[in-house]
Amino acid sequence: MINKFIYLEWKAFSRSASFAKSLGFKILMGFVALYFILIFLALGVGSFYIMKKSNLDPLLAINKFLILYFAVDLTIRLLAQKIPVLNIKPLLLLRISKPTIVHFSLGKTMISFFNIIHFFLFIPFTIVLLIEGYDVISVLMWFMAIFSLIYINNFVNILLSNKDNLLGVFIAVVAIFAGLQYYNYFNITDYLAPVFNAFFDTKWAFAIPVVALLAIYYTSFKFLMSNLYLDAGLSSKTAVARTEQLTWLNQFGSTGTFLKNDIKLIIRNKRSKTTVGLSVLFLFYGLLFFTNTDMYNSAMKIFGGVFVSGGFLIAFGQYVPGWDSSYYQLLMTQNVSYKDYLKSKWSLMVIATIVSTILASFYLYFGWETYLIIVVGAIYNIGVNSQLVLLGGAFNKAPIDLSSSKGAFGDKKAFNVKTMIISIPQLGLPVFIYWLALKYASANTGLIIIAVLGVLGLLFKSKVFVLIEKIYKKEKYATIAAYKQTS
Amino acid sequence: MIHAQNLSKKYNNTTVLNIENLEIPKGQSLGLVGNNGAGKTTFFSLLLDLIQPTTGHITNKDIQVNNSEAWKSFTAAFIDESFLIGYLTPEEYFYFIGDLRGQNKADIDSLLAKYEEFFNGEILNNKKYLRDLSKGNQKKVGIIATLIGNPEVVILDEPFANLDPTTVNRLKNIIKELAENPEVTILVSSHDLQHTVEVCSRIVALNKGEVVKDIQTSPETLQELESFFAV
DSSP: OHHHHHHHHHHHHHTOTTTSSOHHHHHHHHHHHHHHHHHHHHHHHHHHHHHHHTTOOHHHHHHHHHHHHHHHHHHHHHHHOOOOOGGGGGGTTSSOOHHHHHHHHHHHHHTSHHHHHHHHHHHHHHHHHHHTTOOHHHHHHHHHHHHHHHHHHHHHHHHHTTOHHHHHHHHHHHHHHHHHHHTTSOOHHHHHHHHHHHHHHSTTTTHHHHHHHHHHHHHHHHHHHHTOSTTTTTSOOOOOOOOOOOGGGGGGHHHHHHHHHHHHHHHHOHHHHHHHHHHHHHHHHHHHHHSOGGGTTOTHHHHHHHHHHHHHHHHHHTTTTGGGGGGHHHHHHSSOOHHHHHHHHHHHHHHHHHHHHHHGGGGGGGOHHHHHHHHHHHHHIIIIIHHHHHHHHTTOOOOOOTTOOTTOSOOSTTOOHHHHHHHHHHHHHHHHHHHHHHHHSOHHHHHHHHHHHHHHHHHTHHHHHHHHHHHHHHHHHHHHHHHHHHO | OEEEEEEEEEETTEEEEEEEEEEEOTTOEEEEEOOTTSSHHHHHHHHTTSSOOSEEEEEETTEETTTOOGGGGTEEEEOSGGGSOTTSOHHHHHHHHHHHTTOOHHHHHHHHHHTHHHHTTSSTTOOOOGGGSOHHHHHHHHHHHHTTTOOSEEEEESTTTTOOHHHHHHHHHHHHHHHHOTTOEEEEEESOHHHHHHHOSEEEEEETTEEEEEEEOOTTHHHHHHHHHOO
16 A cells, blocks of 8 residues: 555656756756755754864753754744645545555655754764764664654644644744843743753653654544544635725726735735735845944845835736736736736835835834935836836746745746846846945945936836737737646 | 638647638527537637637637737637636626726626526625635626626637536526627537527537538437437
């Protein structure tokens, strides 16, 4: 039986849409994976000697941070690790007992990337401990405990995966403890480090996480078993529909019609909600650039400026027209022009950029010069980037599955050379201009040039739109065909 | 009204559609029948400029569909669920389509009131998004949405599939009523010979992309078609 499952899994993996895409993408993903593996390997081997150098007992030091490590791990899992329950459906009617199916699904989660990656850190670290003469049995027991904790996280994620609001609660708790720690009010690590030390020092302590792992495996097993029904765990949740009239948008004519639709699209779909959440994070991205004194005179400041106000533009805009991929054929047969359609998307991005700029006024705290950079970035976003993003979208043939929240962190399938080339001037050009200005003139000259570019872009908008429209029309059939394939 | 000339569509040298000449006069109700892969949906997709013809062209009211978009103002179609916007409620969807076709809310409300029986209480005011409706109910929404704004050409791909028997009969009445209007040209495709014969004044049978039968509906039509498709 198990080899049949493995056969299915292998087919599912090797034929998955993202994997079967392009060779270039596969190579890129391979490099990304290799990069992470190498970093973790280097950390695993190197951290021991680094800590030794700073006169710390590496084991004690790492034990201190383990609670943080596992908290972050669980957060990442809750965000990104998906439970493959839906694939179970076709198996239900076959001659396979339910426990086998559930054990298999649980087993499958155990070999996920989210678990394996940790071993690249902990196995080398454990080996170094052994080489450096730590007590063999104690080290192995400590490793067993860590191993169990990694998998406890794995199963906690499964048990929590169906409870949406818990993620927020969890992040809040982690943030509070991290904050308390940072400001030295309450060091949770001091209280929990002894627990991790005990796994090493006390001979039987490692049994606690191991038993806990078995218990949580059993709980997950029971949980999935009882949910193995079409109207329980295998059902897709249906939300109660709300109706928004948004009649105030009627005054914008057909642009308003689309704007209404876009607003509903954003608030009623998981994927778009994640994207908007992401663009709120971008709002704080500038802190990296503006608080760091090393960057005081760096051209990268304008990079931050463009990013702060352009979060939504970048996160949402780069997938236009993919957002409408599931009903693209409908739009293509309605009595509307591409111009109206694109104009509404453009308006949405401009509105979001203006709102972000207003929200970003807290950067005034770092001085008006800092805020000026953000305002200039916003002008550039409105004048130039909004149109570049739409232009790039014409070549973007990746449909978007609105119901899934995956992929909001850069869709693999949207990887496209043309789109990439078009996106270079989005951030590269202002940085380059600012850098030149810093070198040969003054920062303000750079800002003026960038702002002028933005204004020029706005002035030539209608001309550029004619061009963009032409490209969209040319790409129409290819786009329809691409959207049909997966939707 | 609609005229296809030398129309063909090839994918990698496989011809999926090849129509030398097909003319559909204004006011006609045309039924397109054929097995899977006969080219029915391909024909509709070409007519709606969703795919490009390999050779030839289609004109809709003398407008060549792949050159001008003017046909969009008087043509309405429902091909499949990809014509629905999943995250809207049925009402919002109708208003959205209405907005695009220059109809105000009152126009839509009166149209919906007319088809209340067809909806059978399962569509309106149900607090459900379109994506959460059953296949049959989604189809009801898509079909009625094509009637918004008094289109002159109505295209329905497999409208009878997935509908319950009562709704099928109600739909037949709706199509028949439309067919009586001399201003409206209707194109319906179906696997179901009987339904098609009942509502259409002309039947075109496709097989492997070619027109194999083109008959005005008469009492003998059903038998003729059945013997043609018999195994």
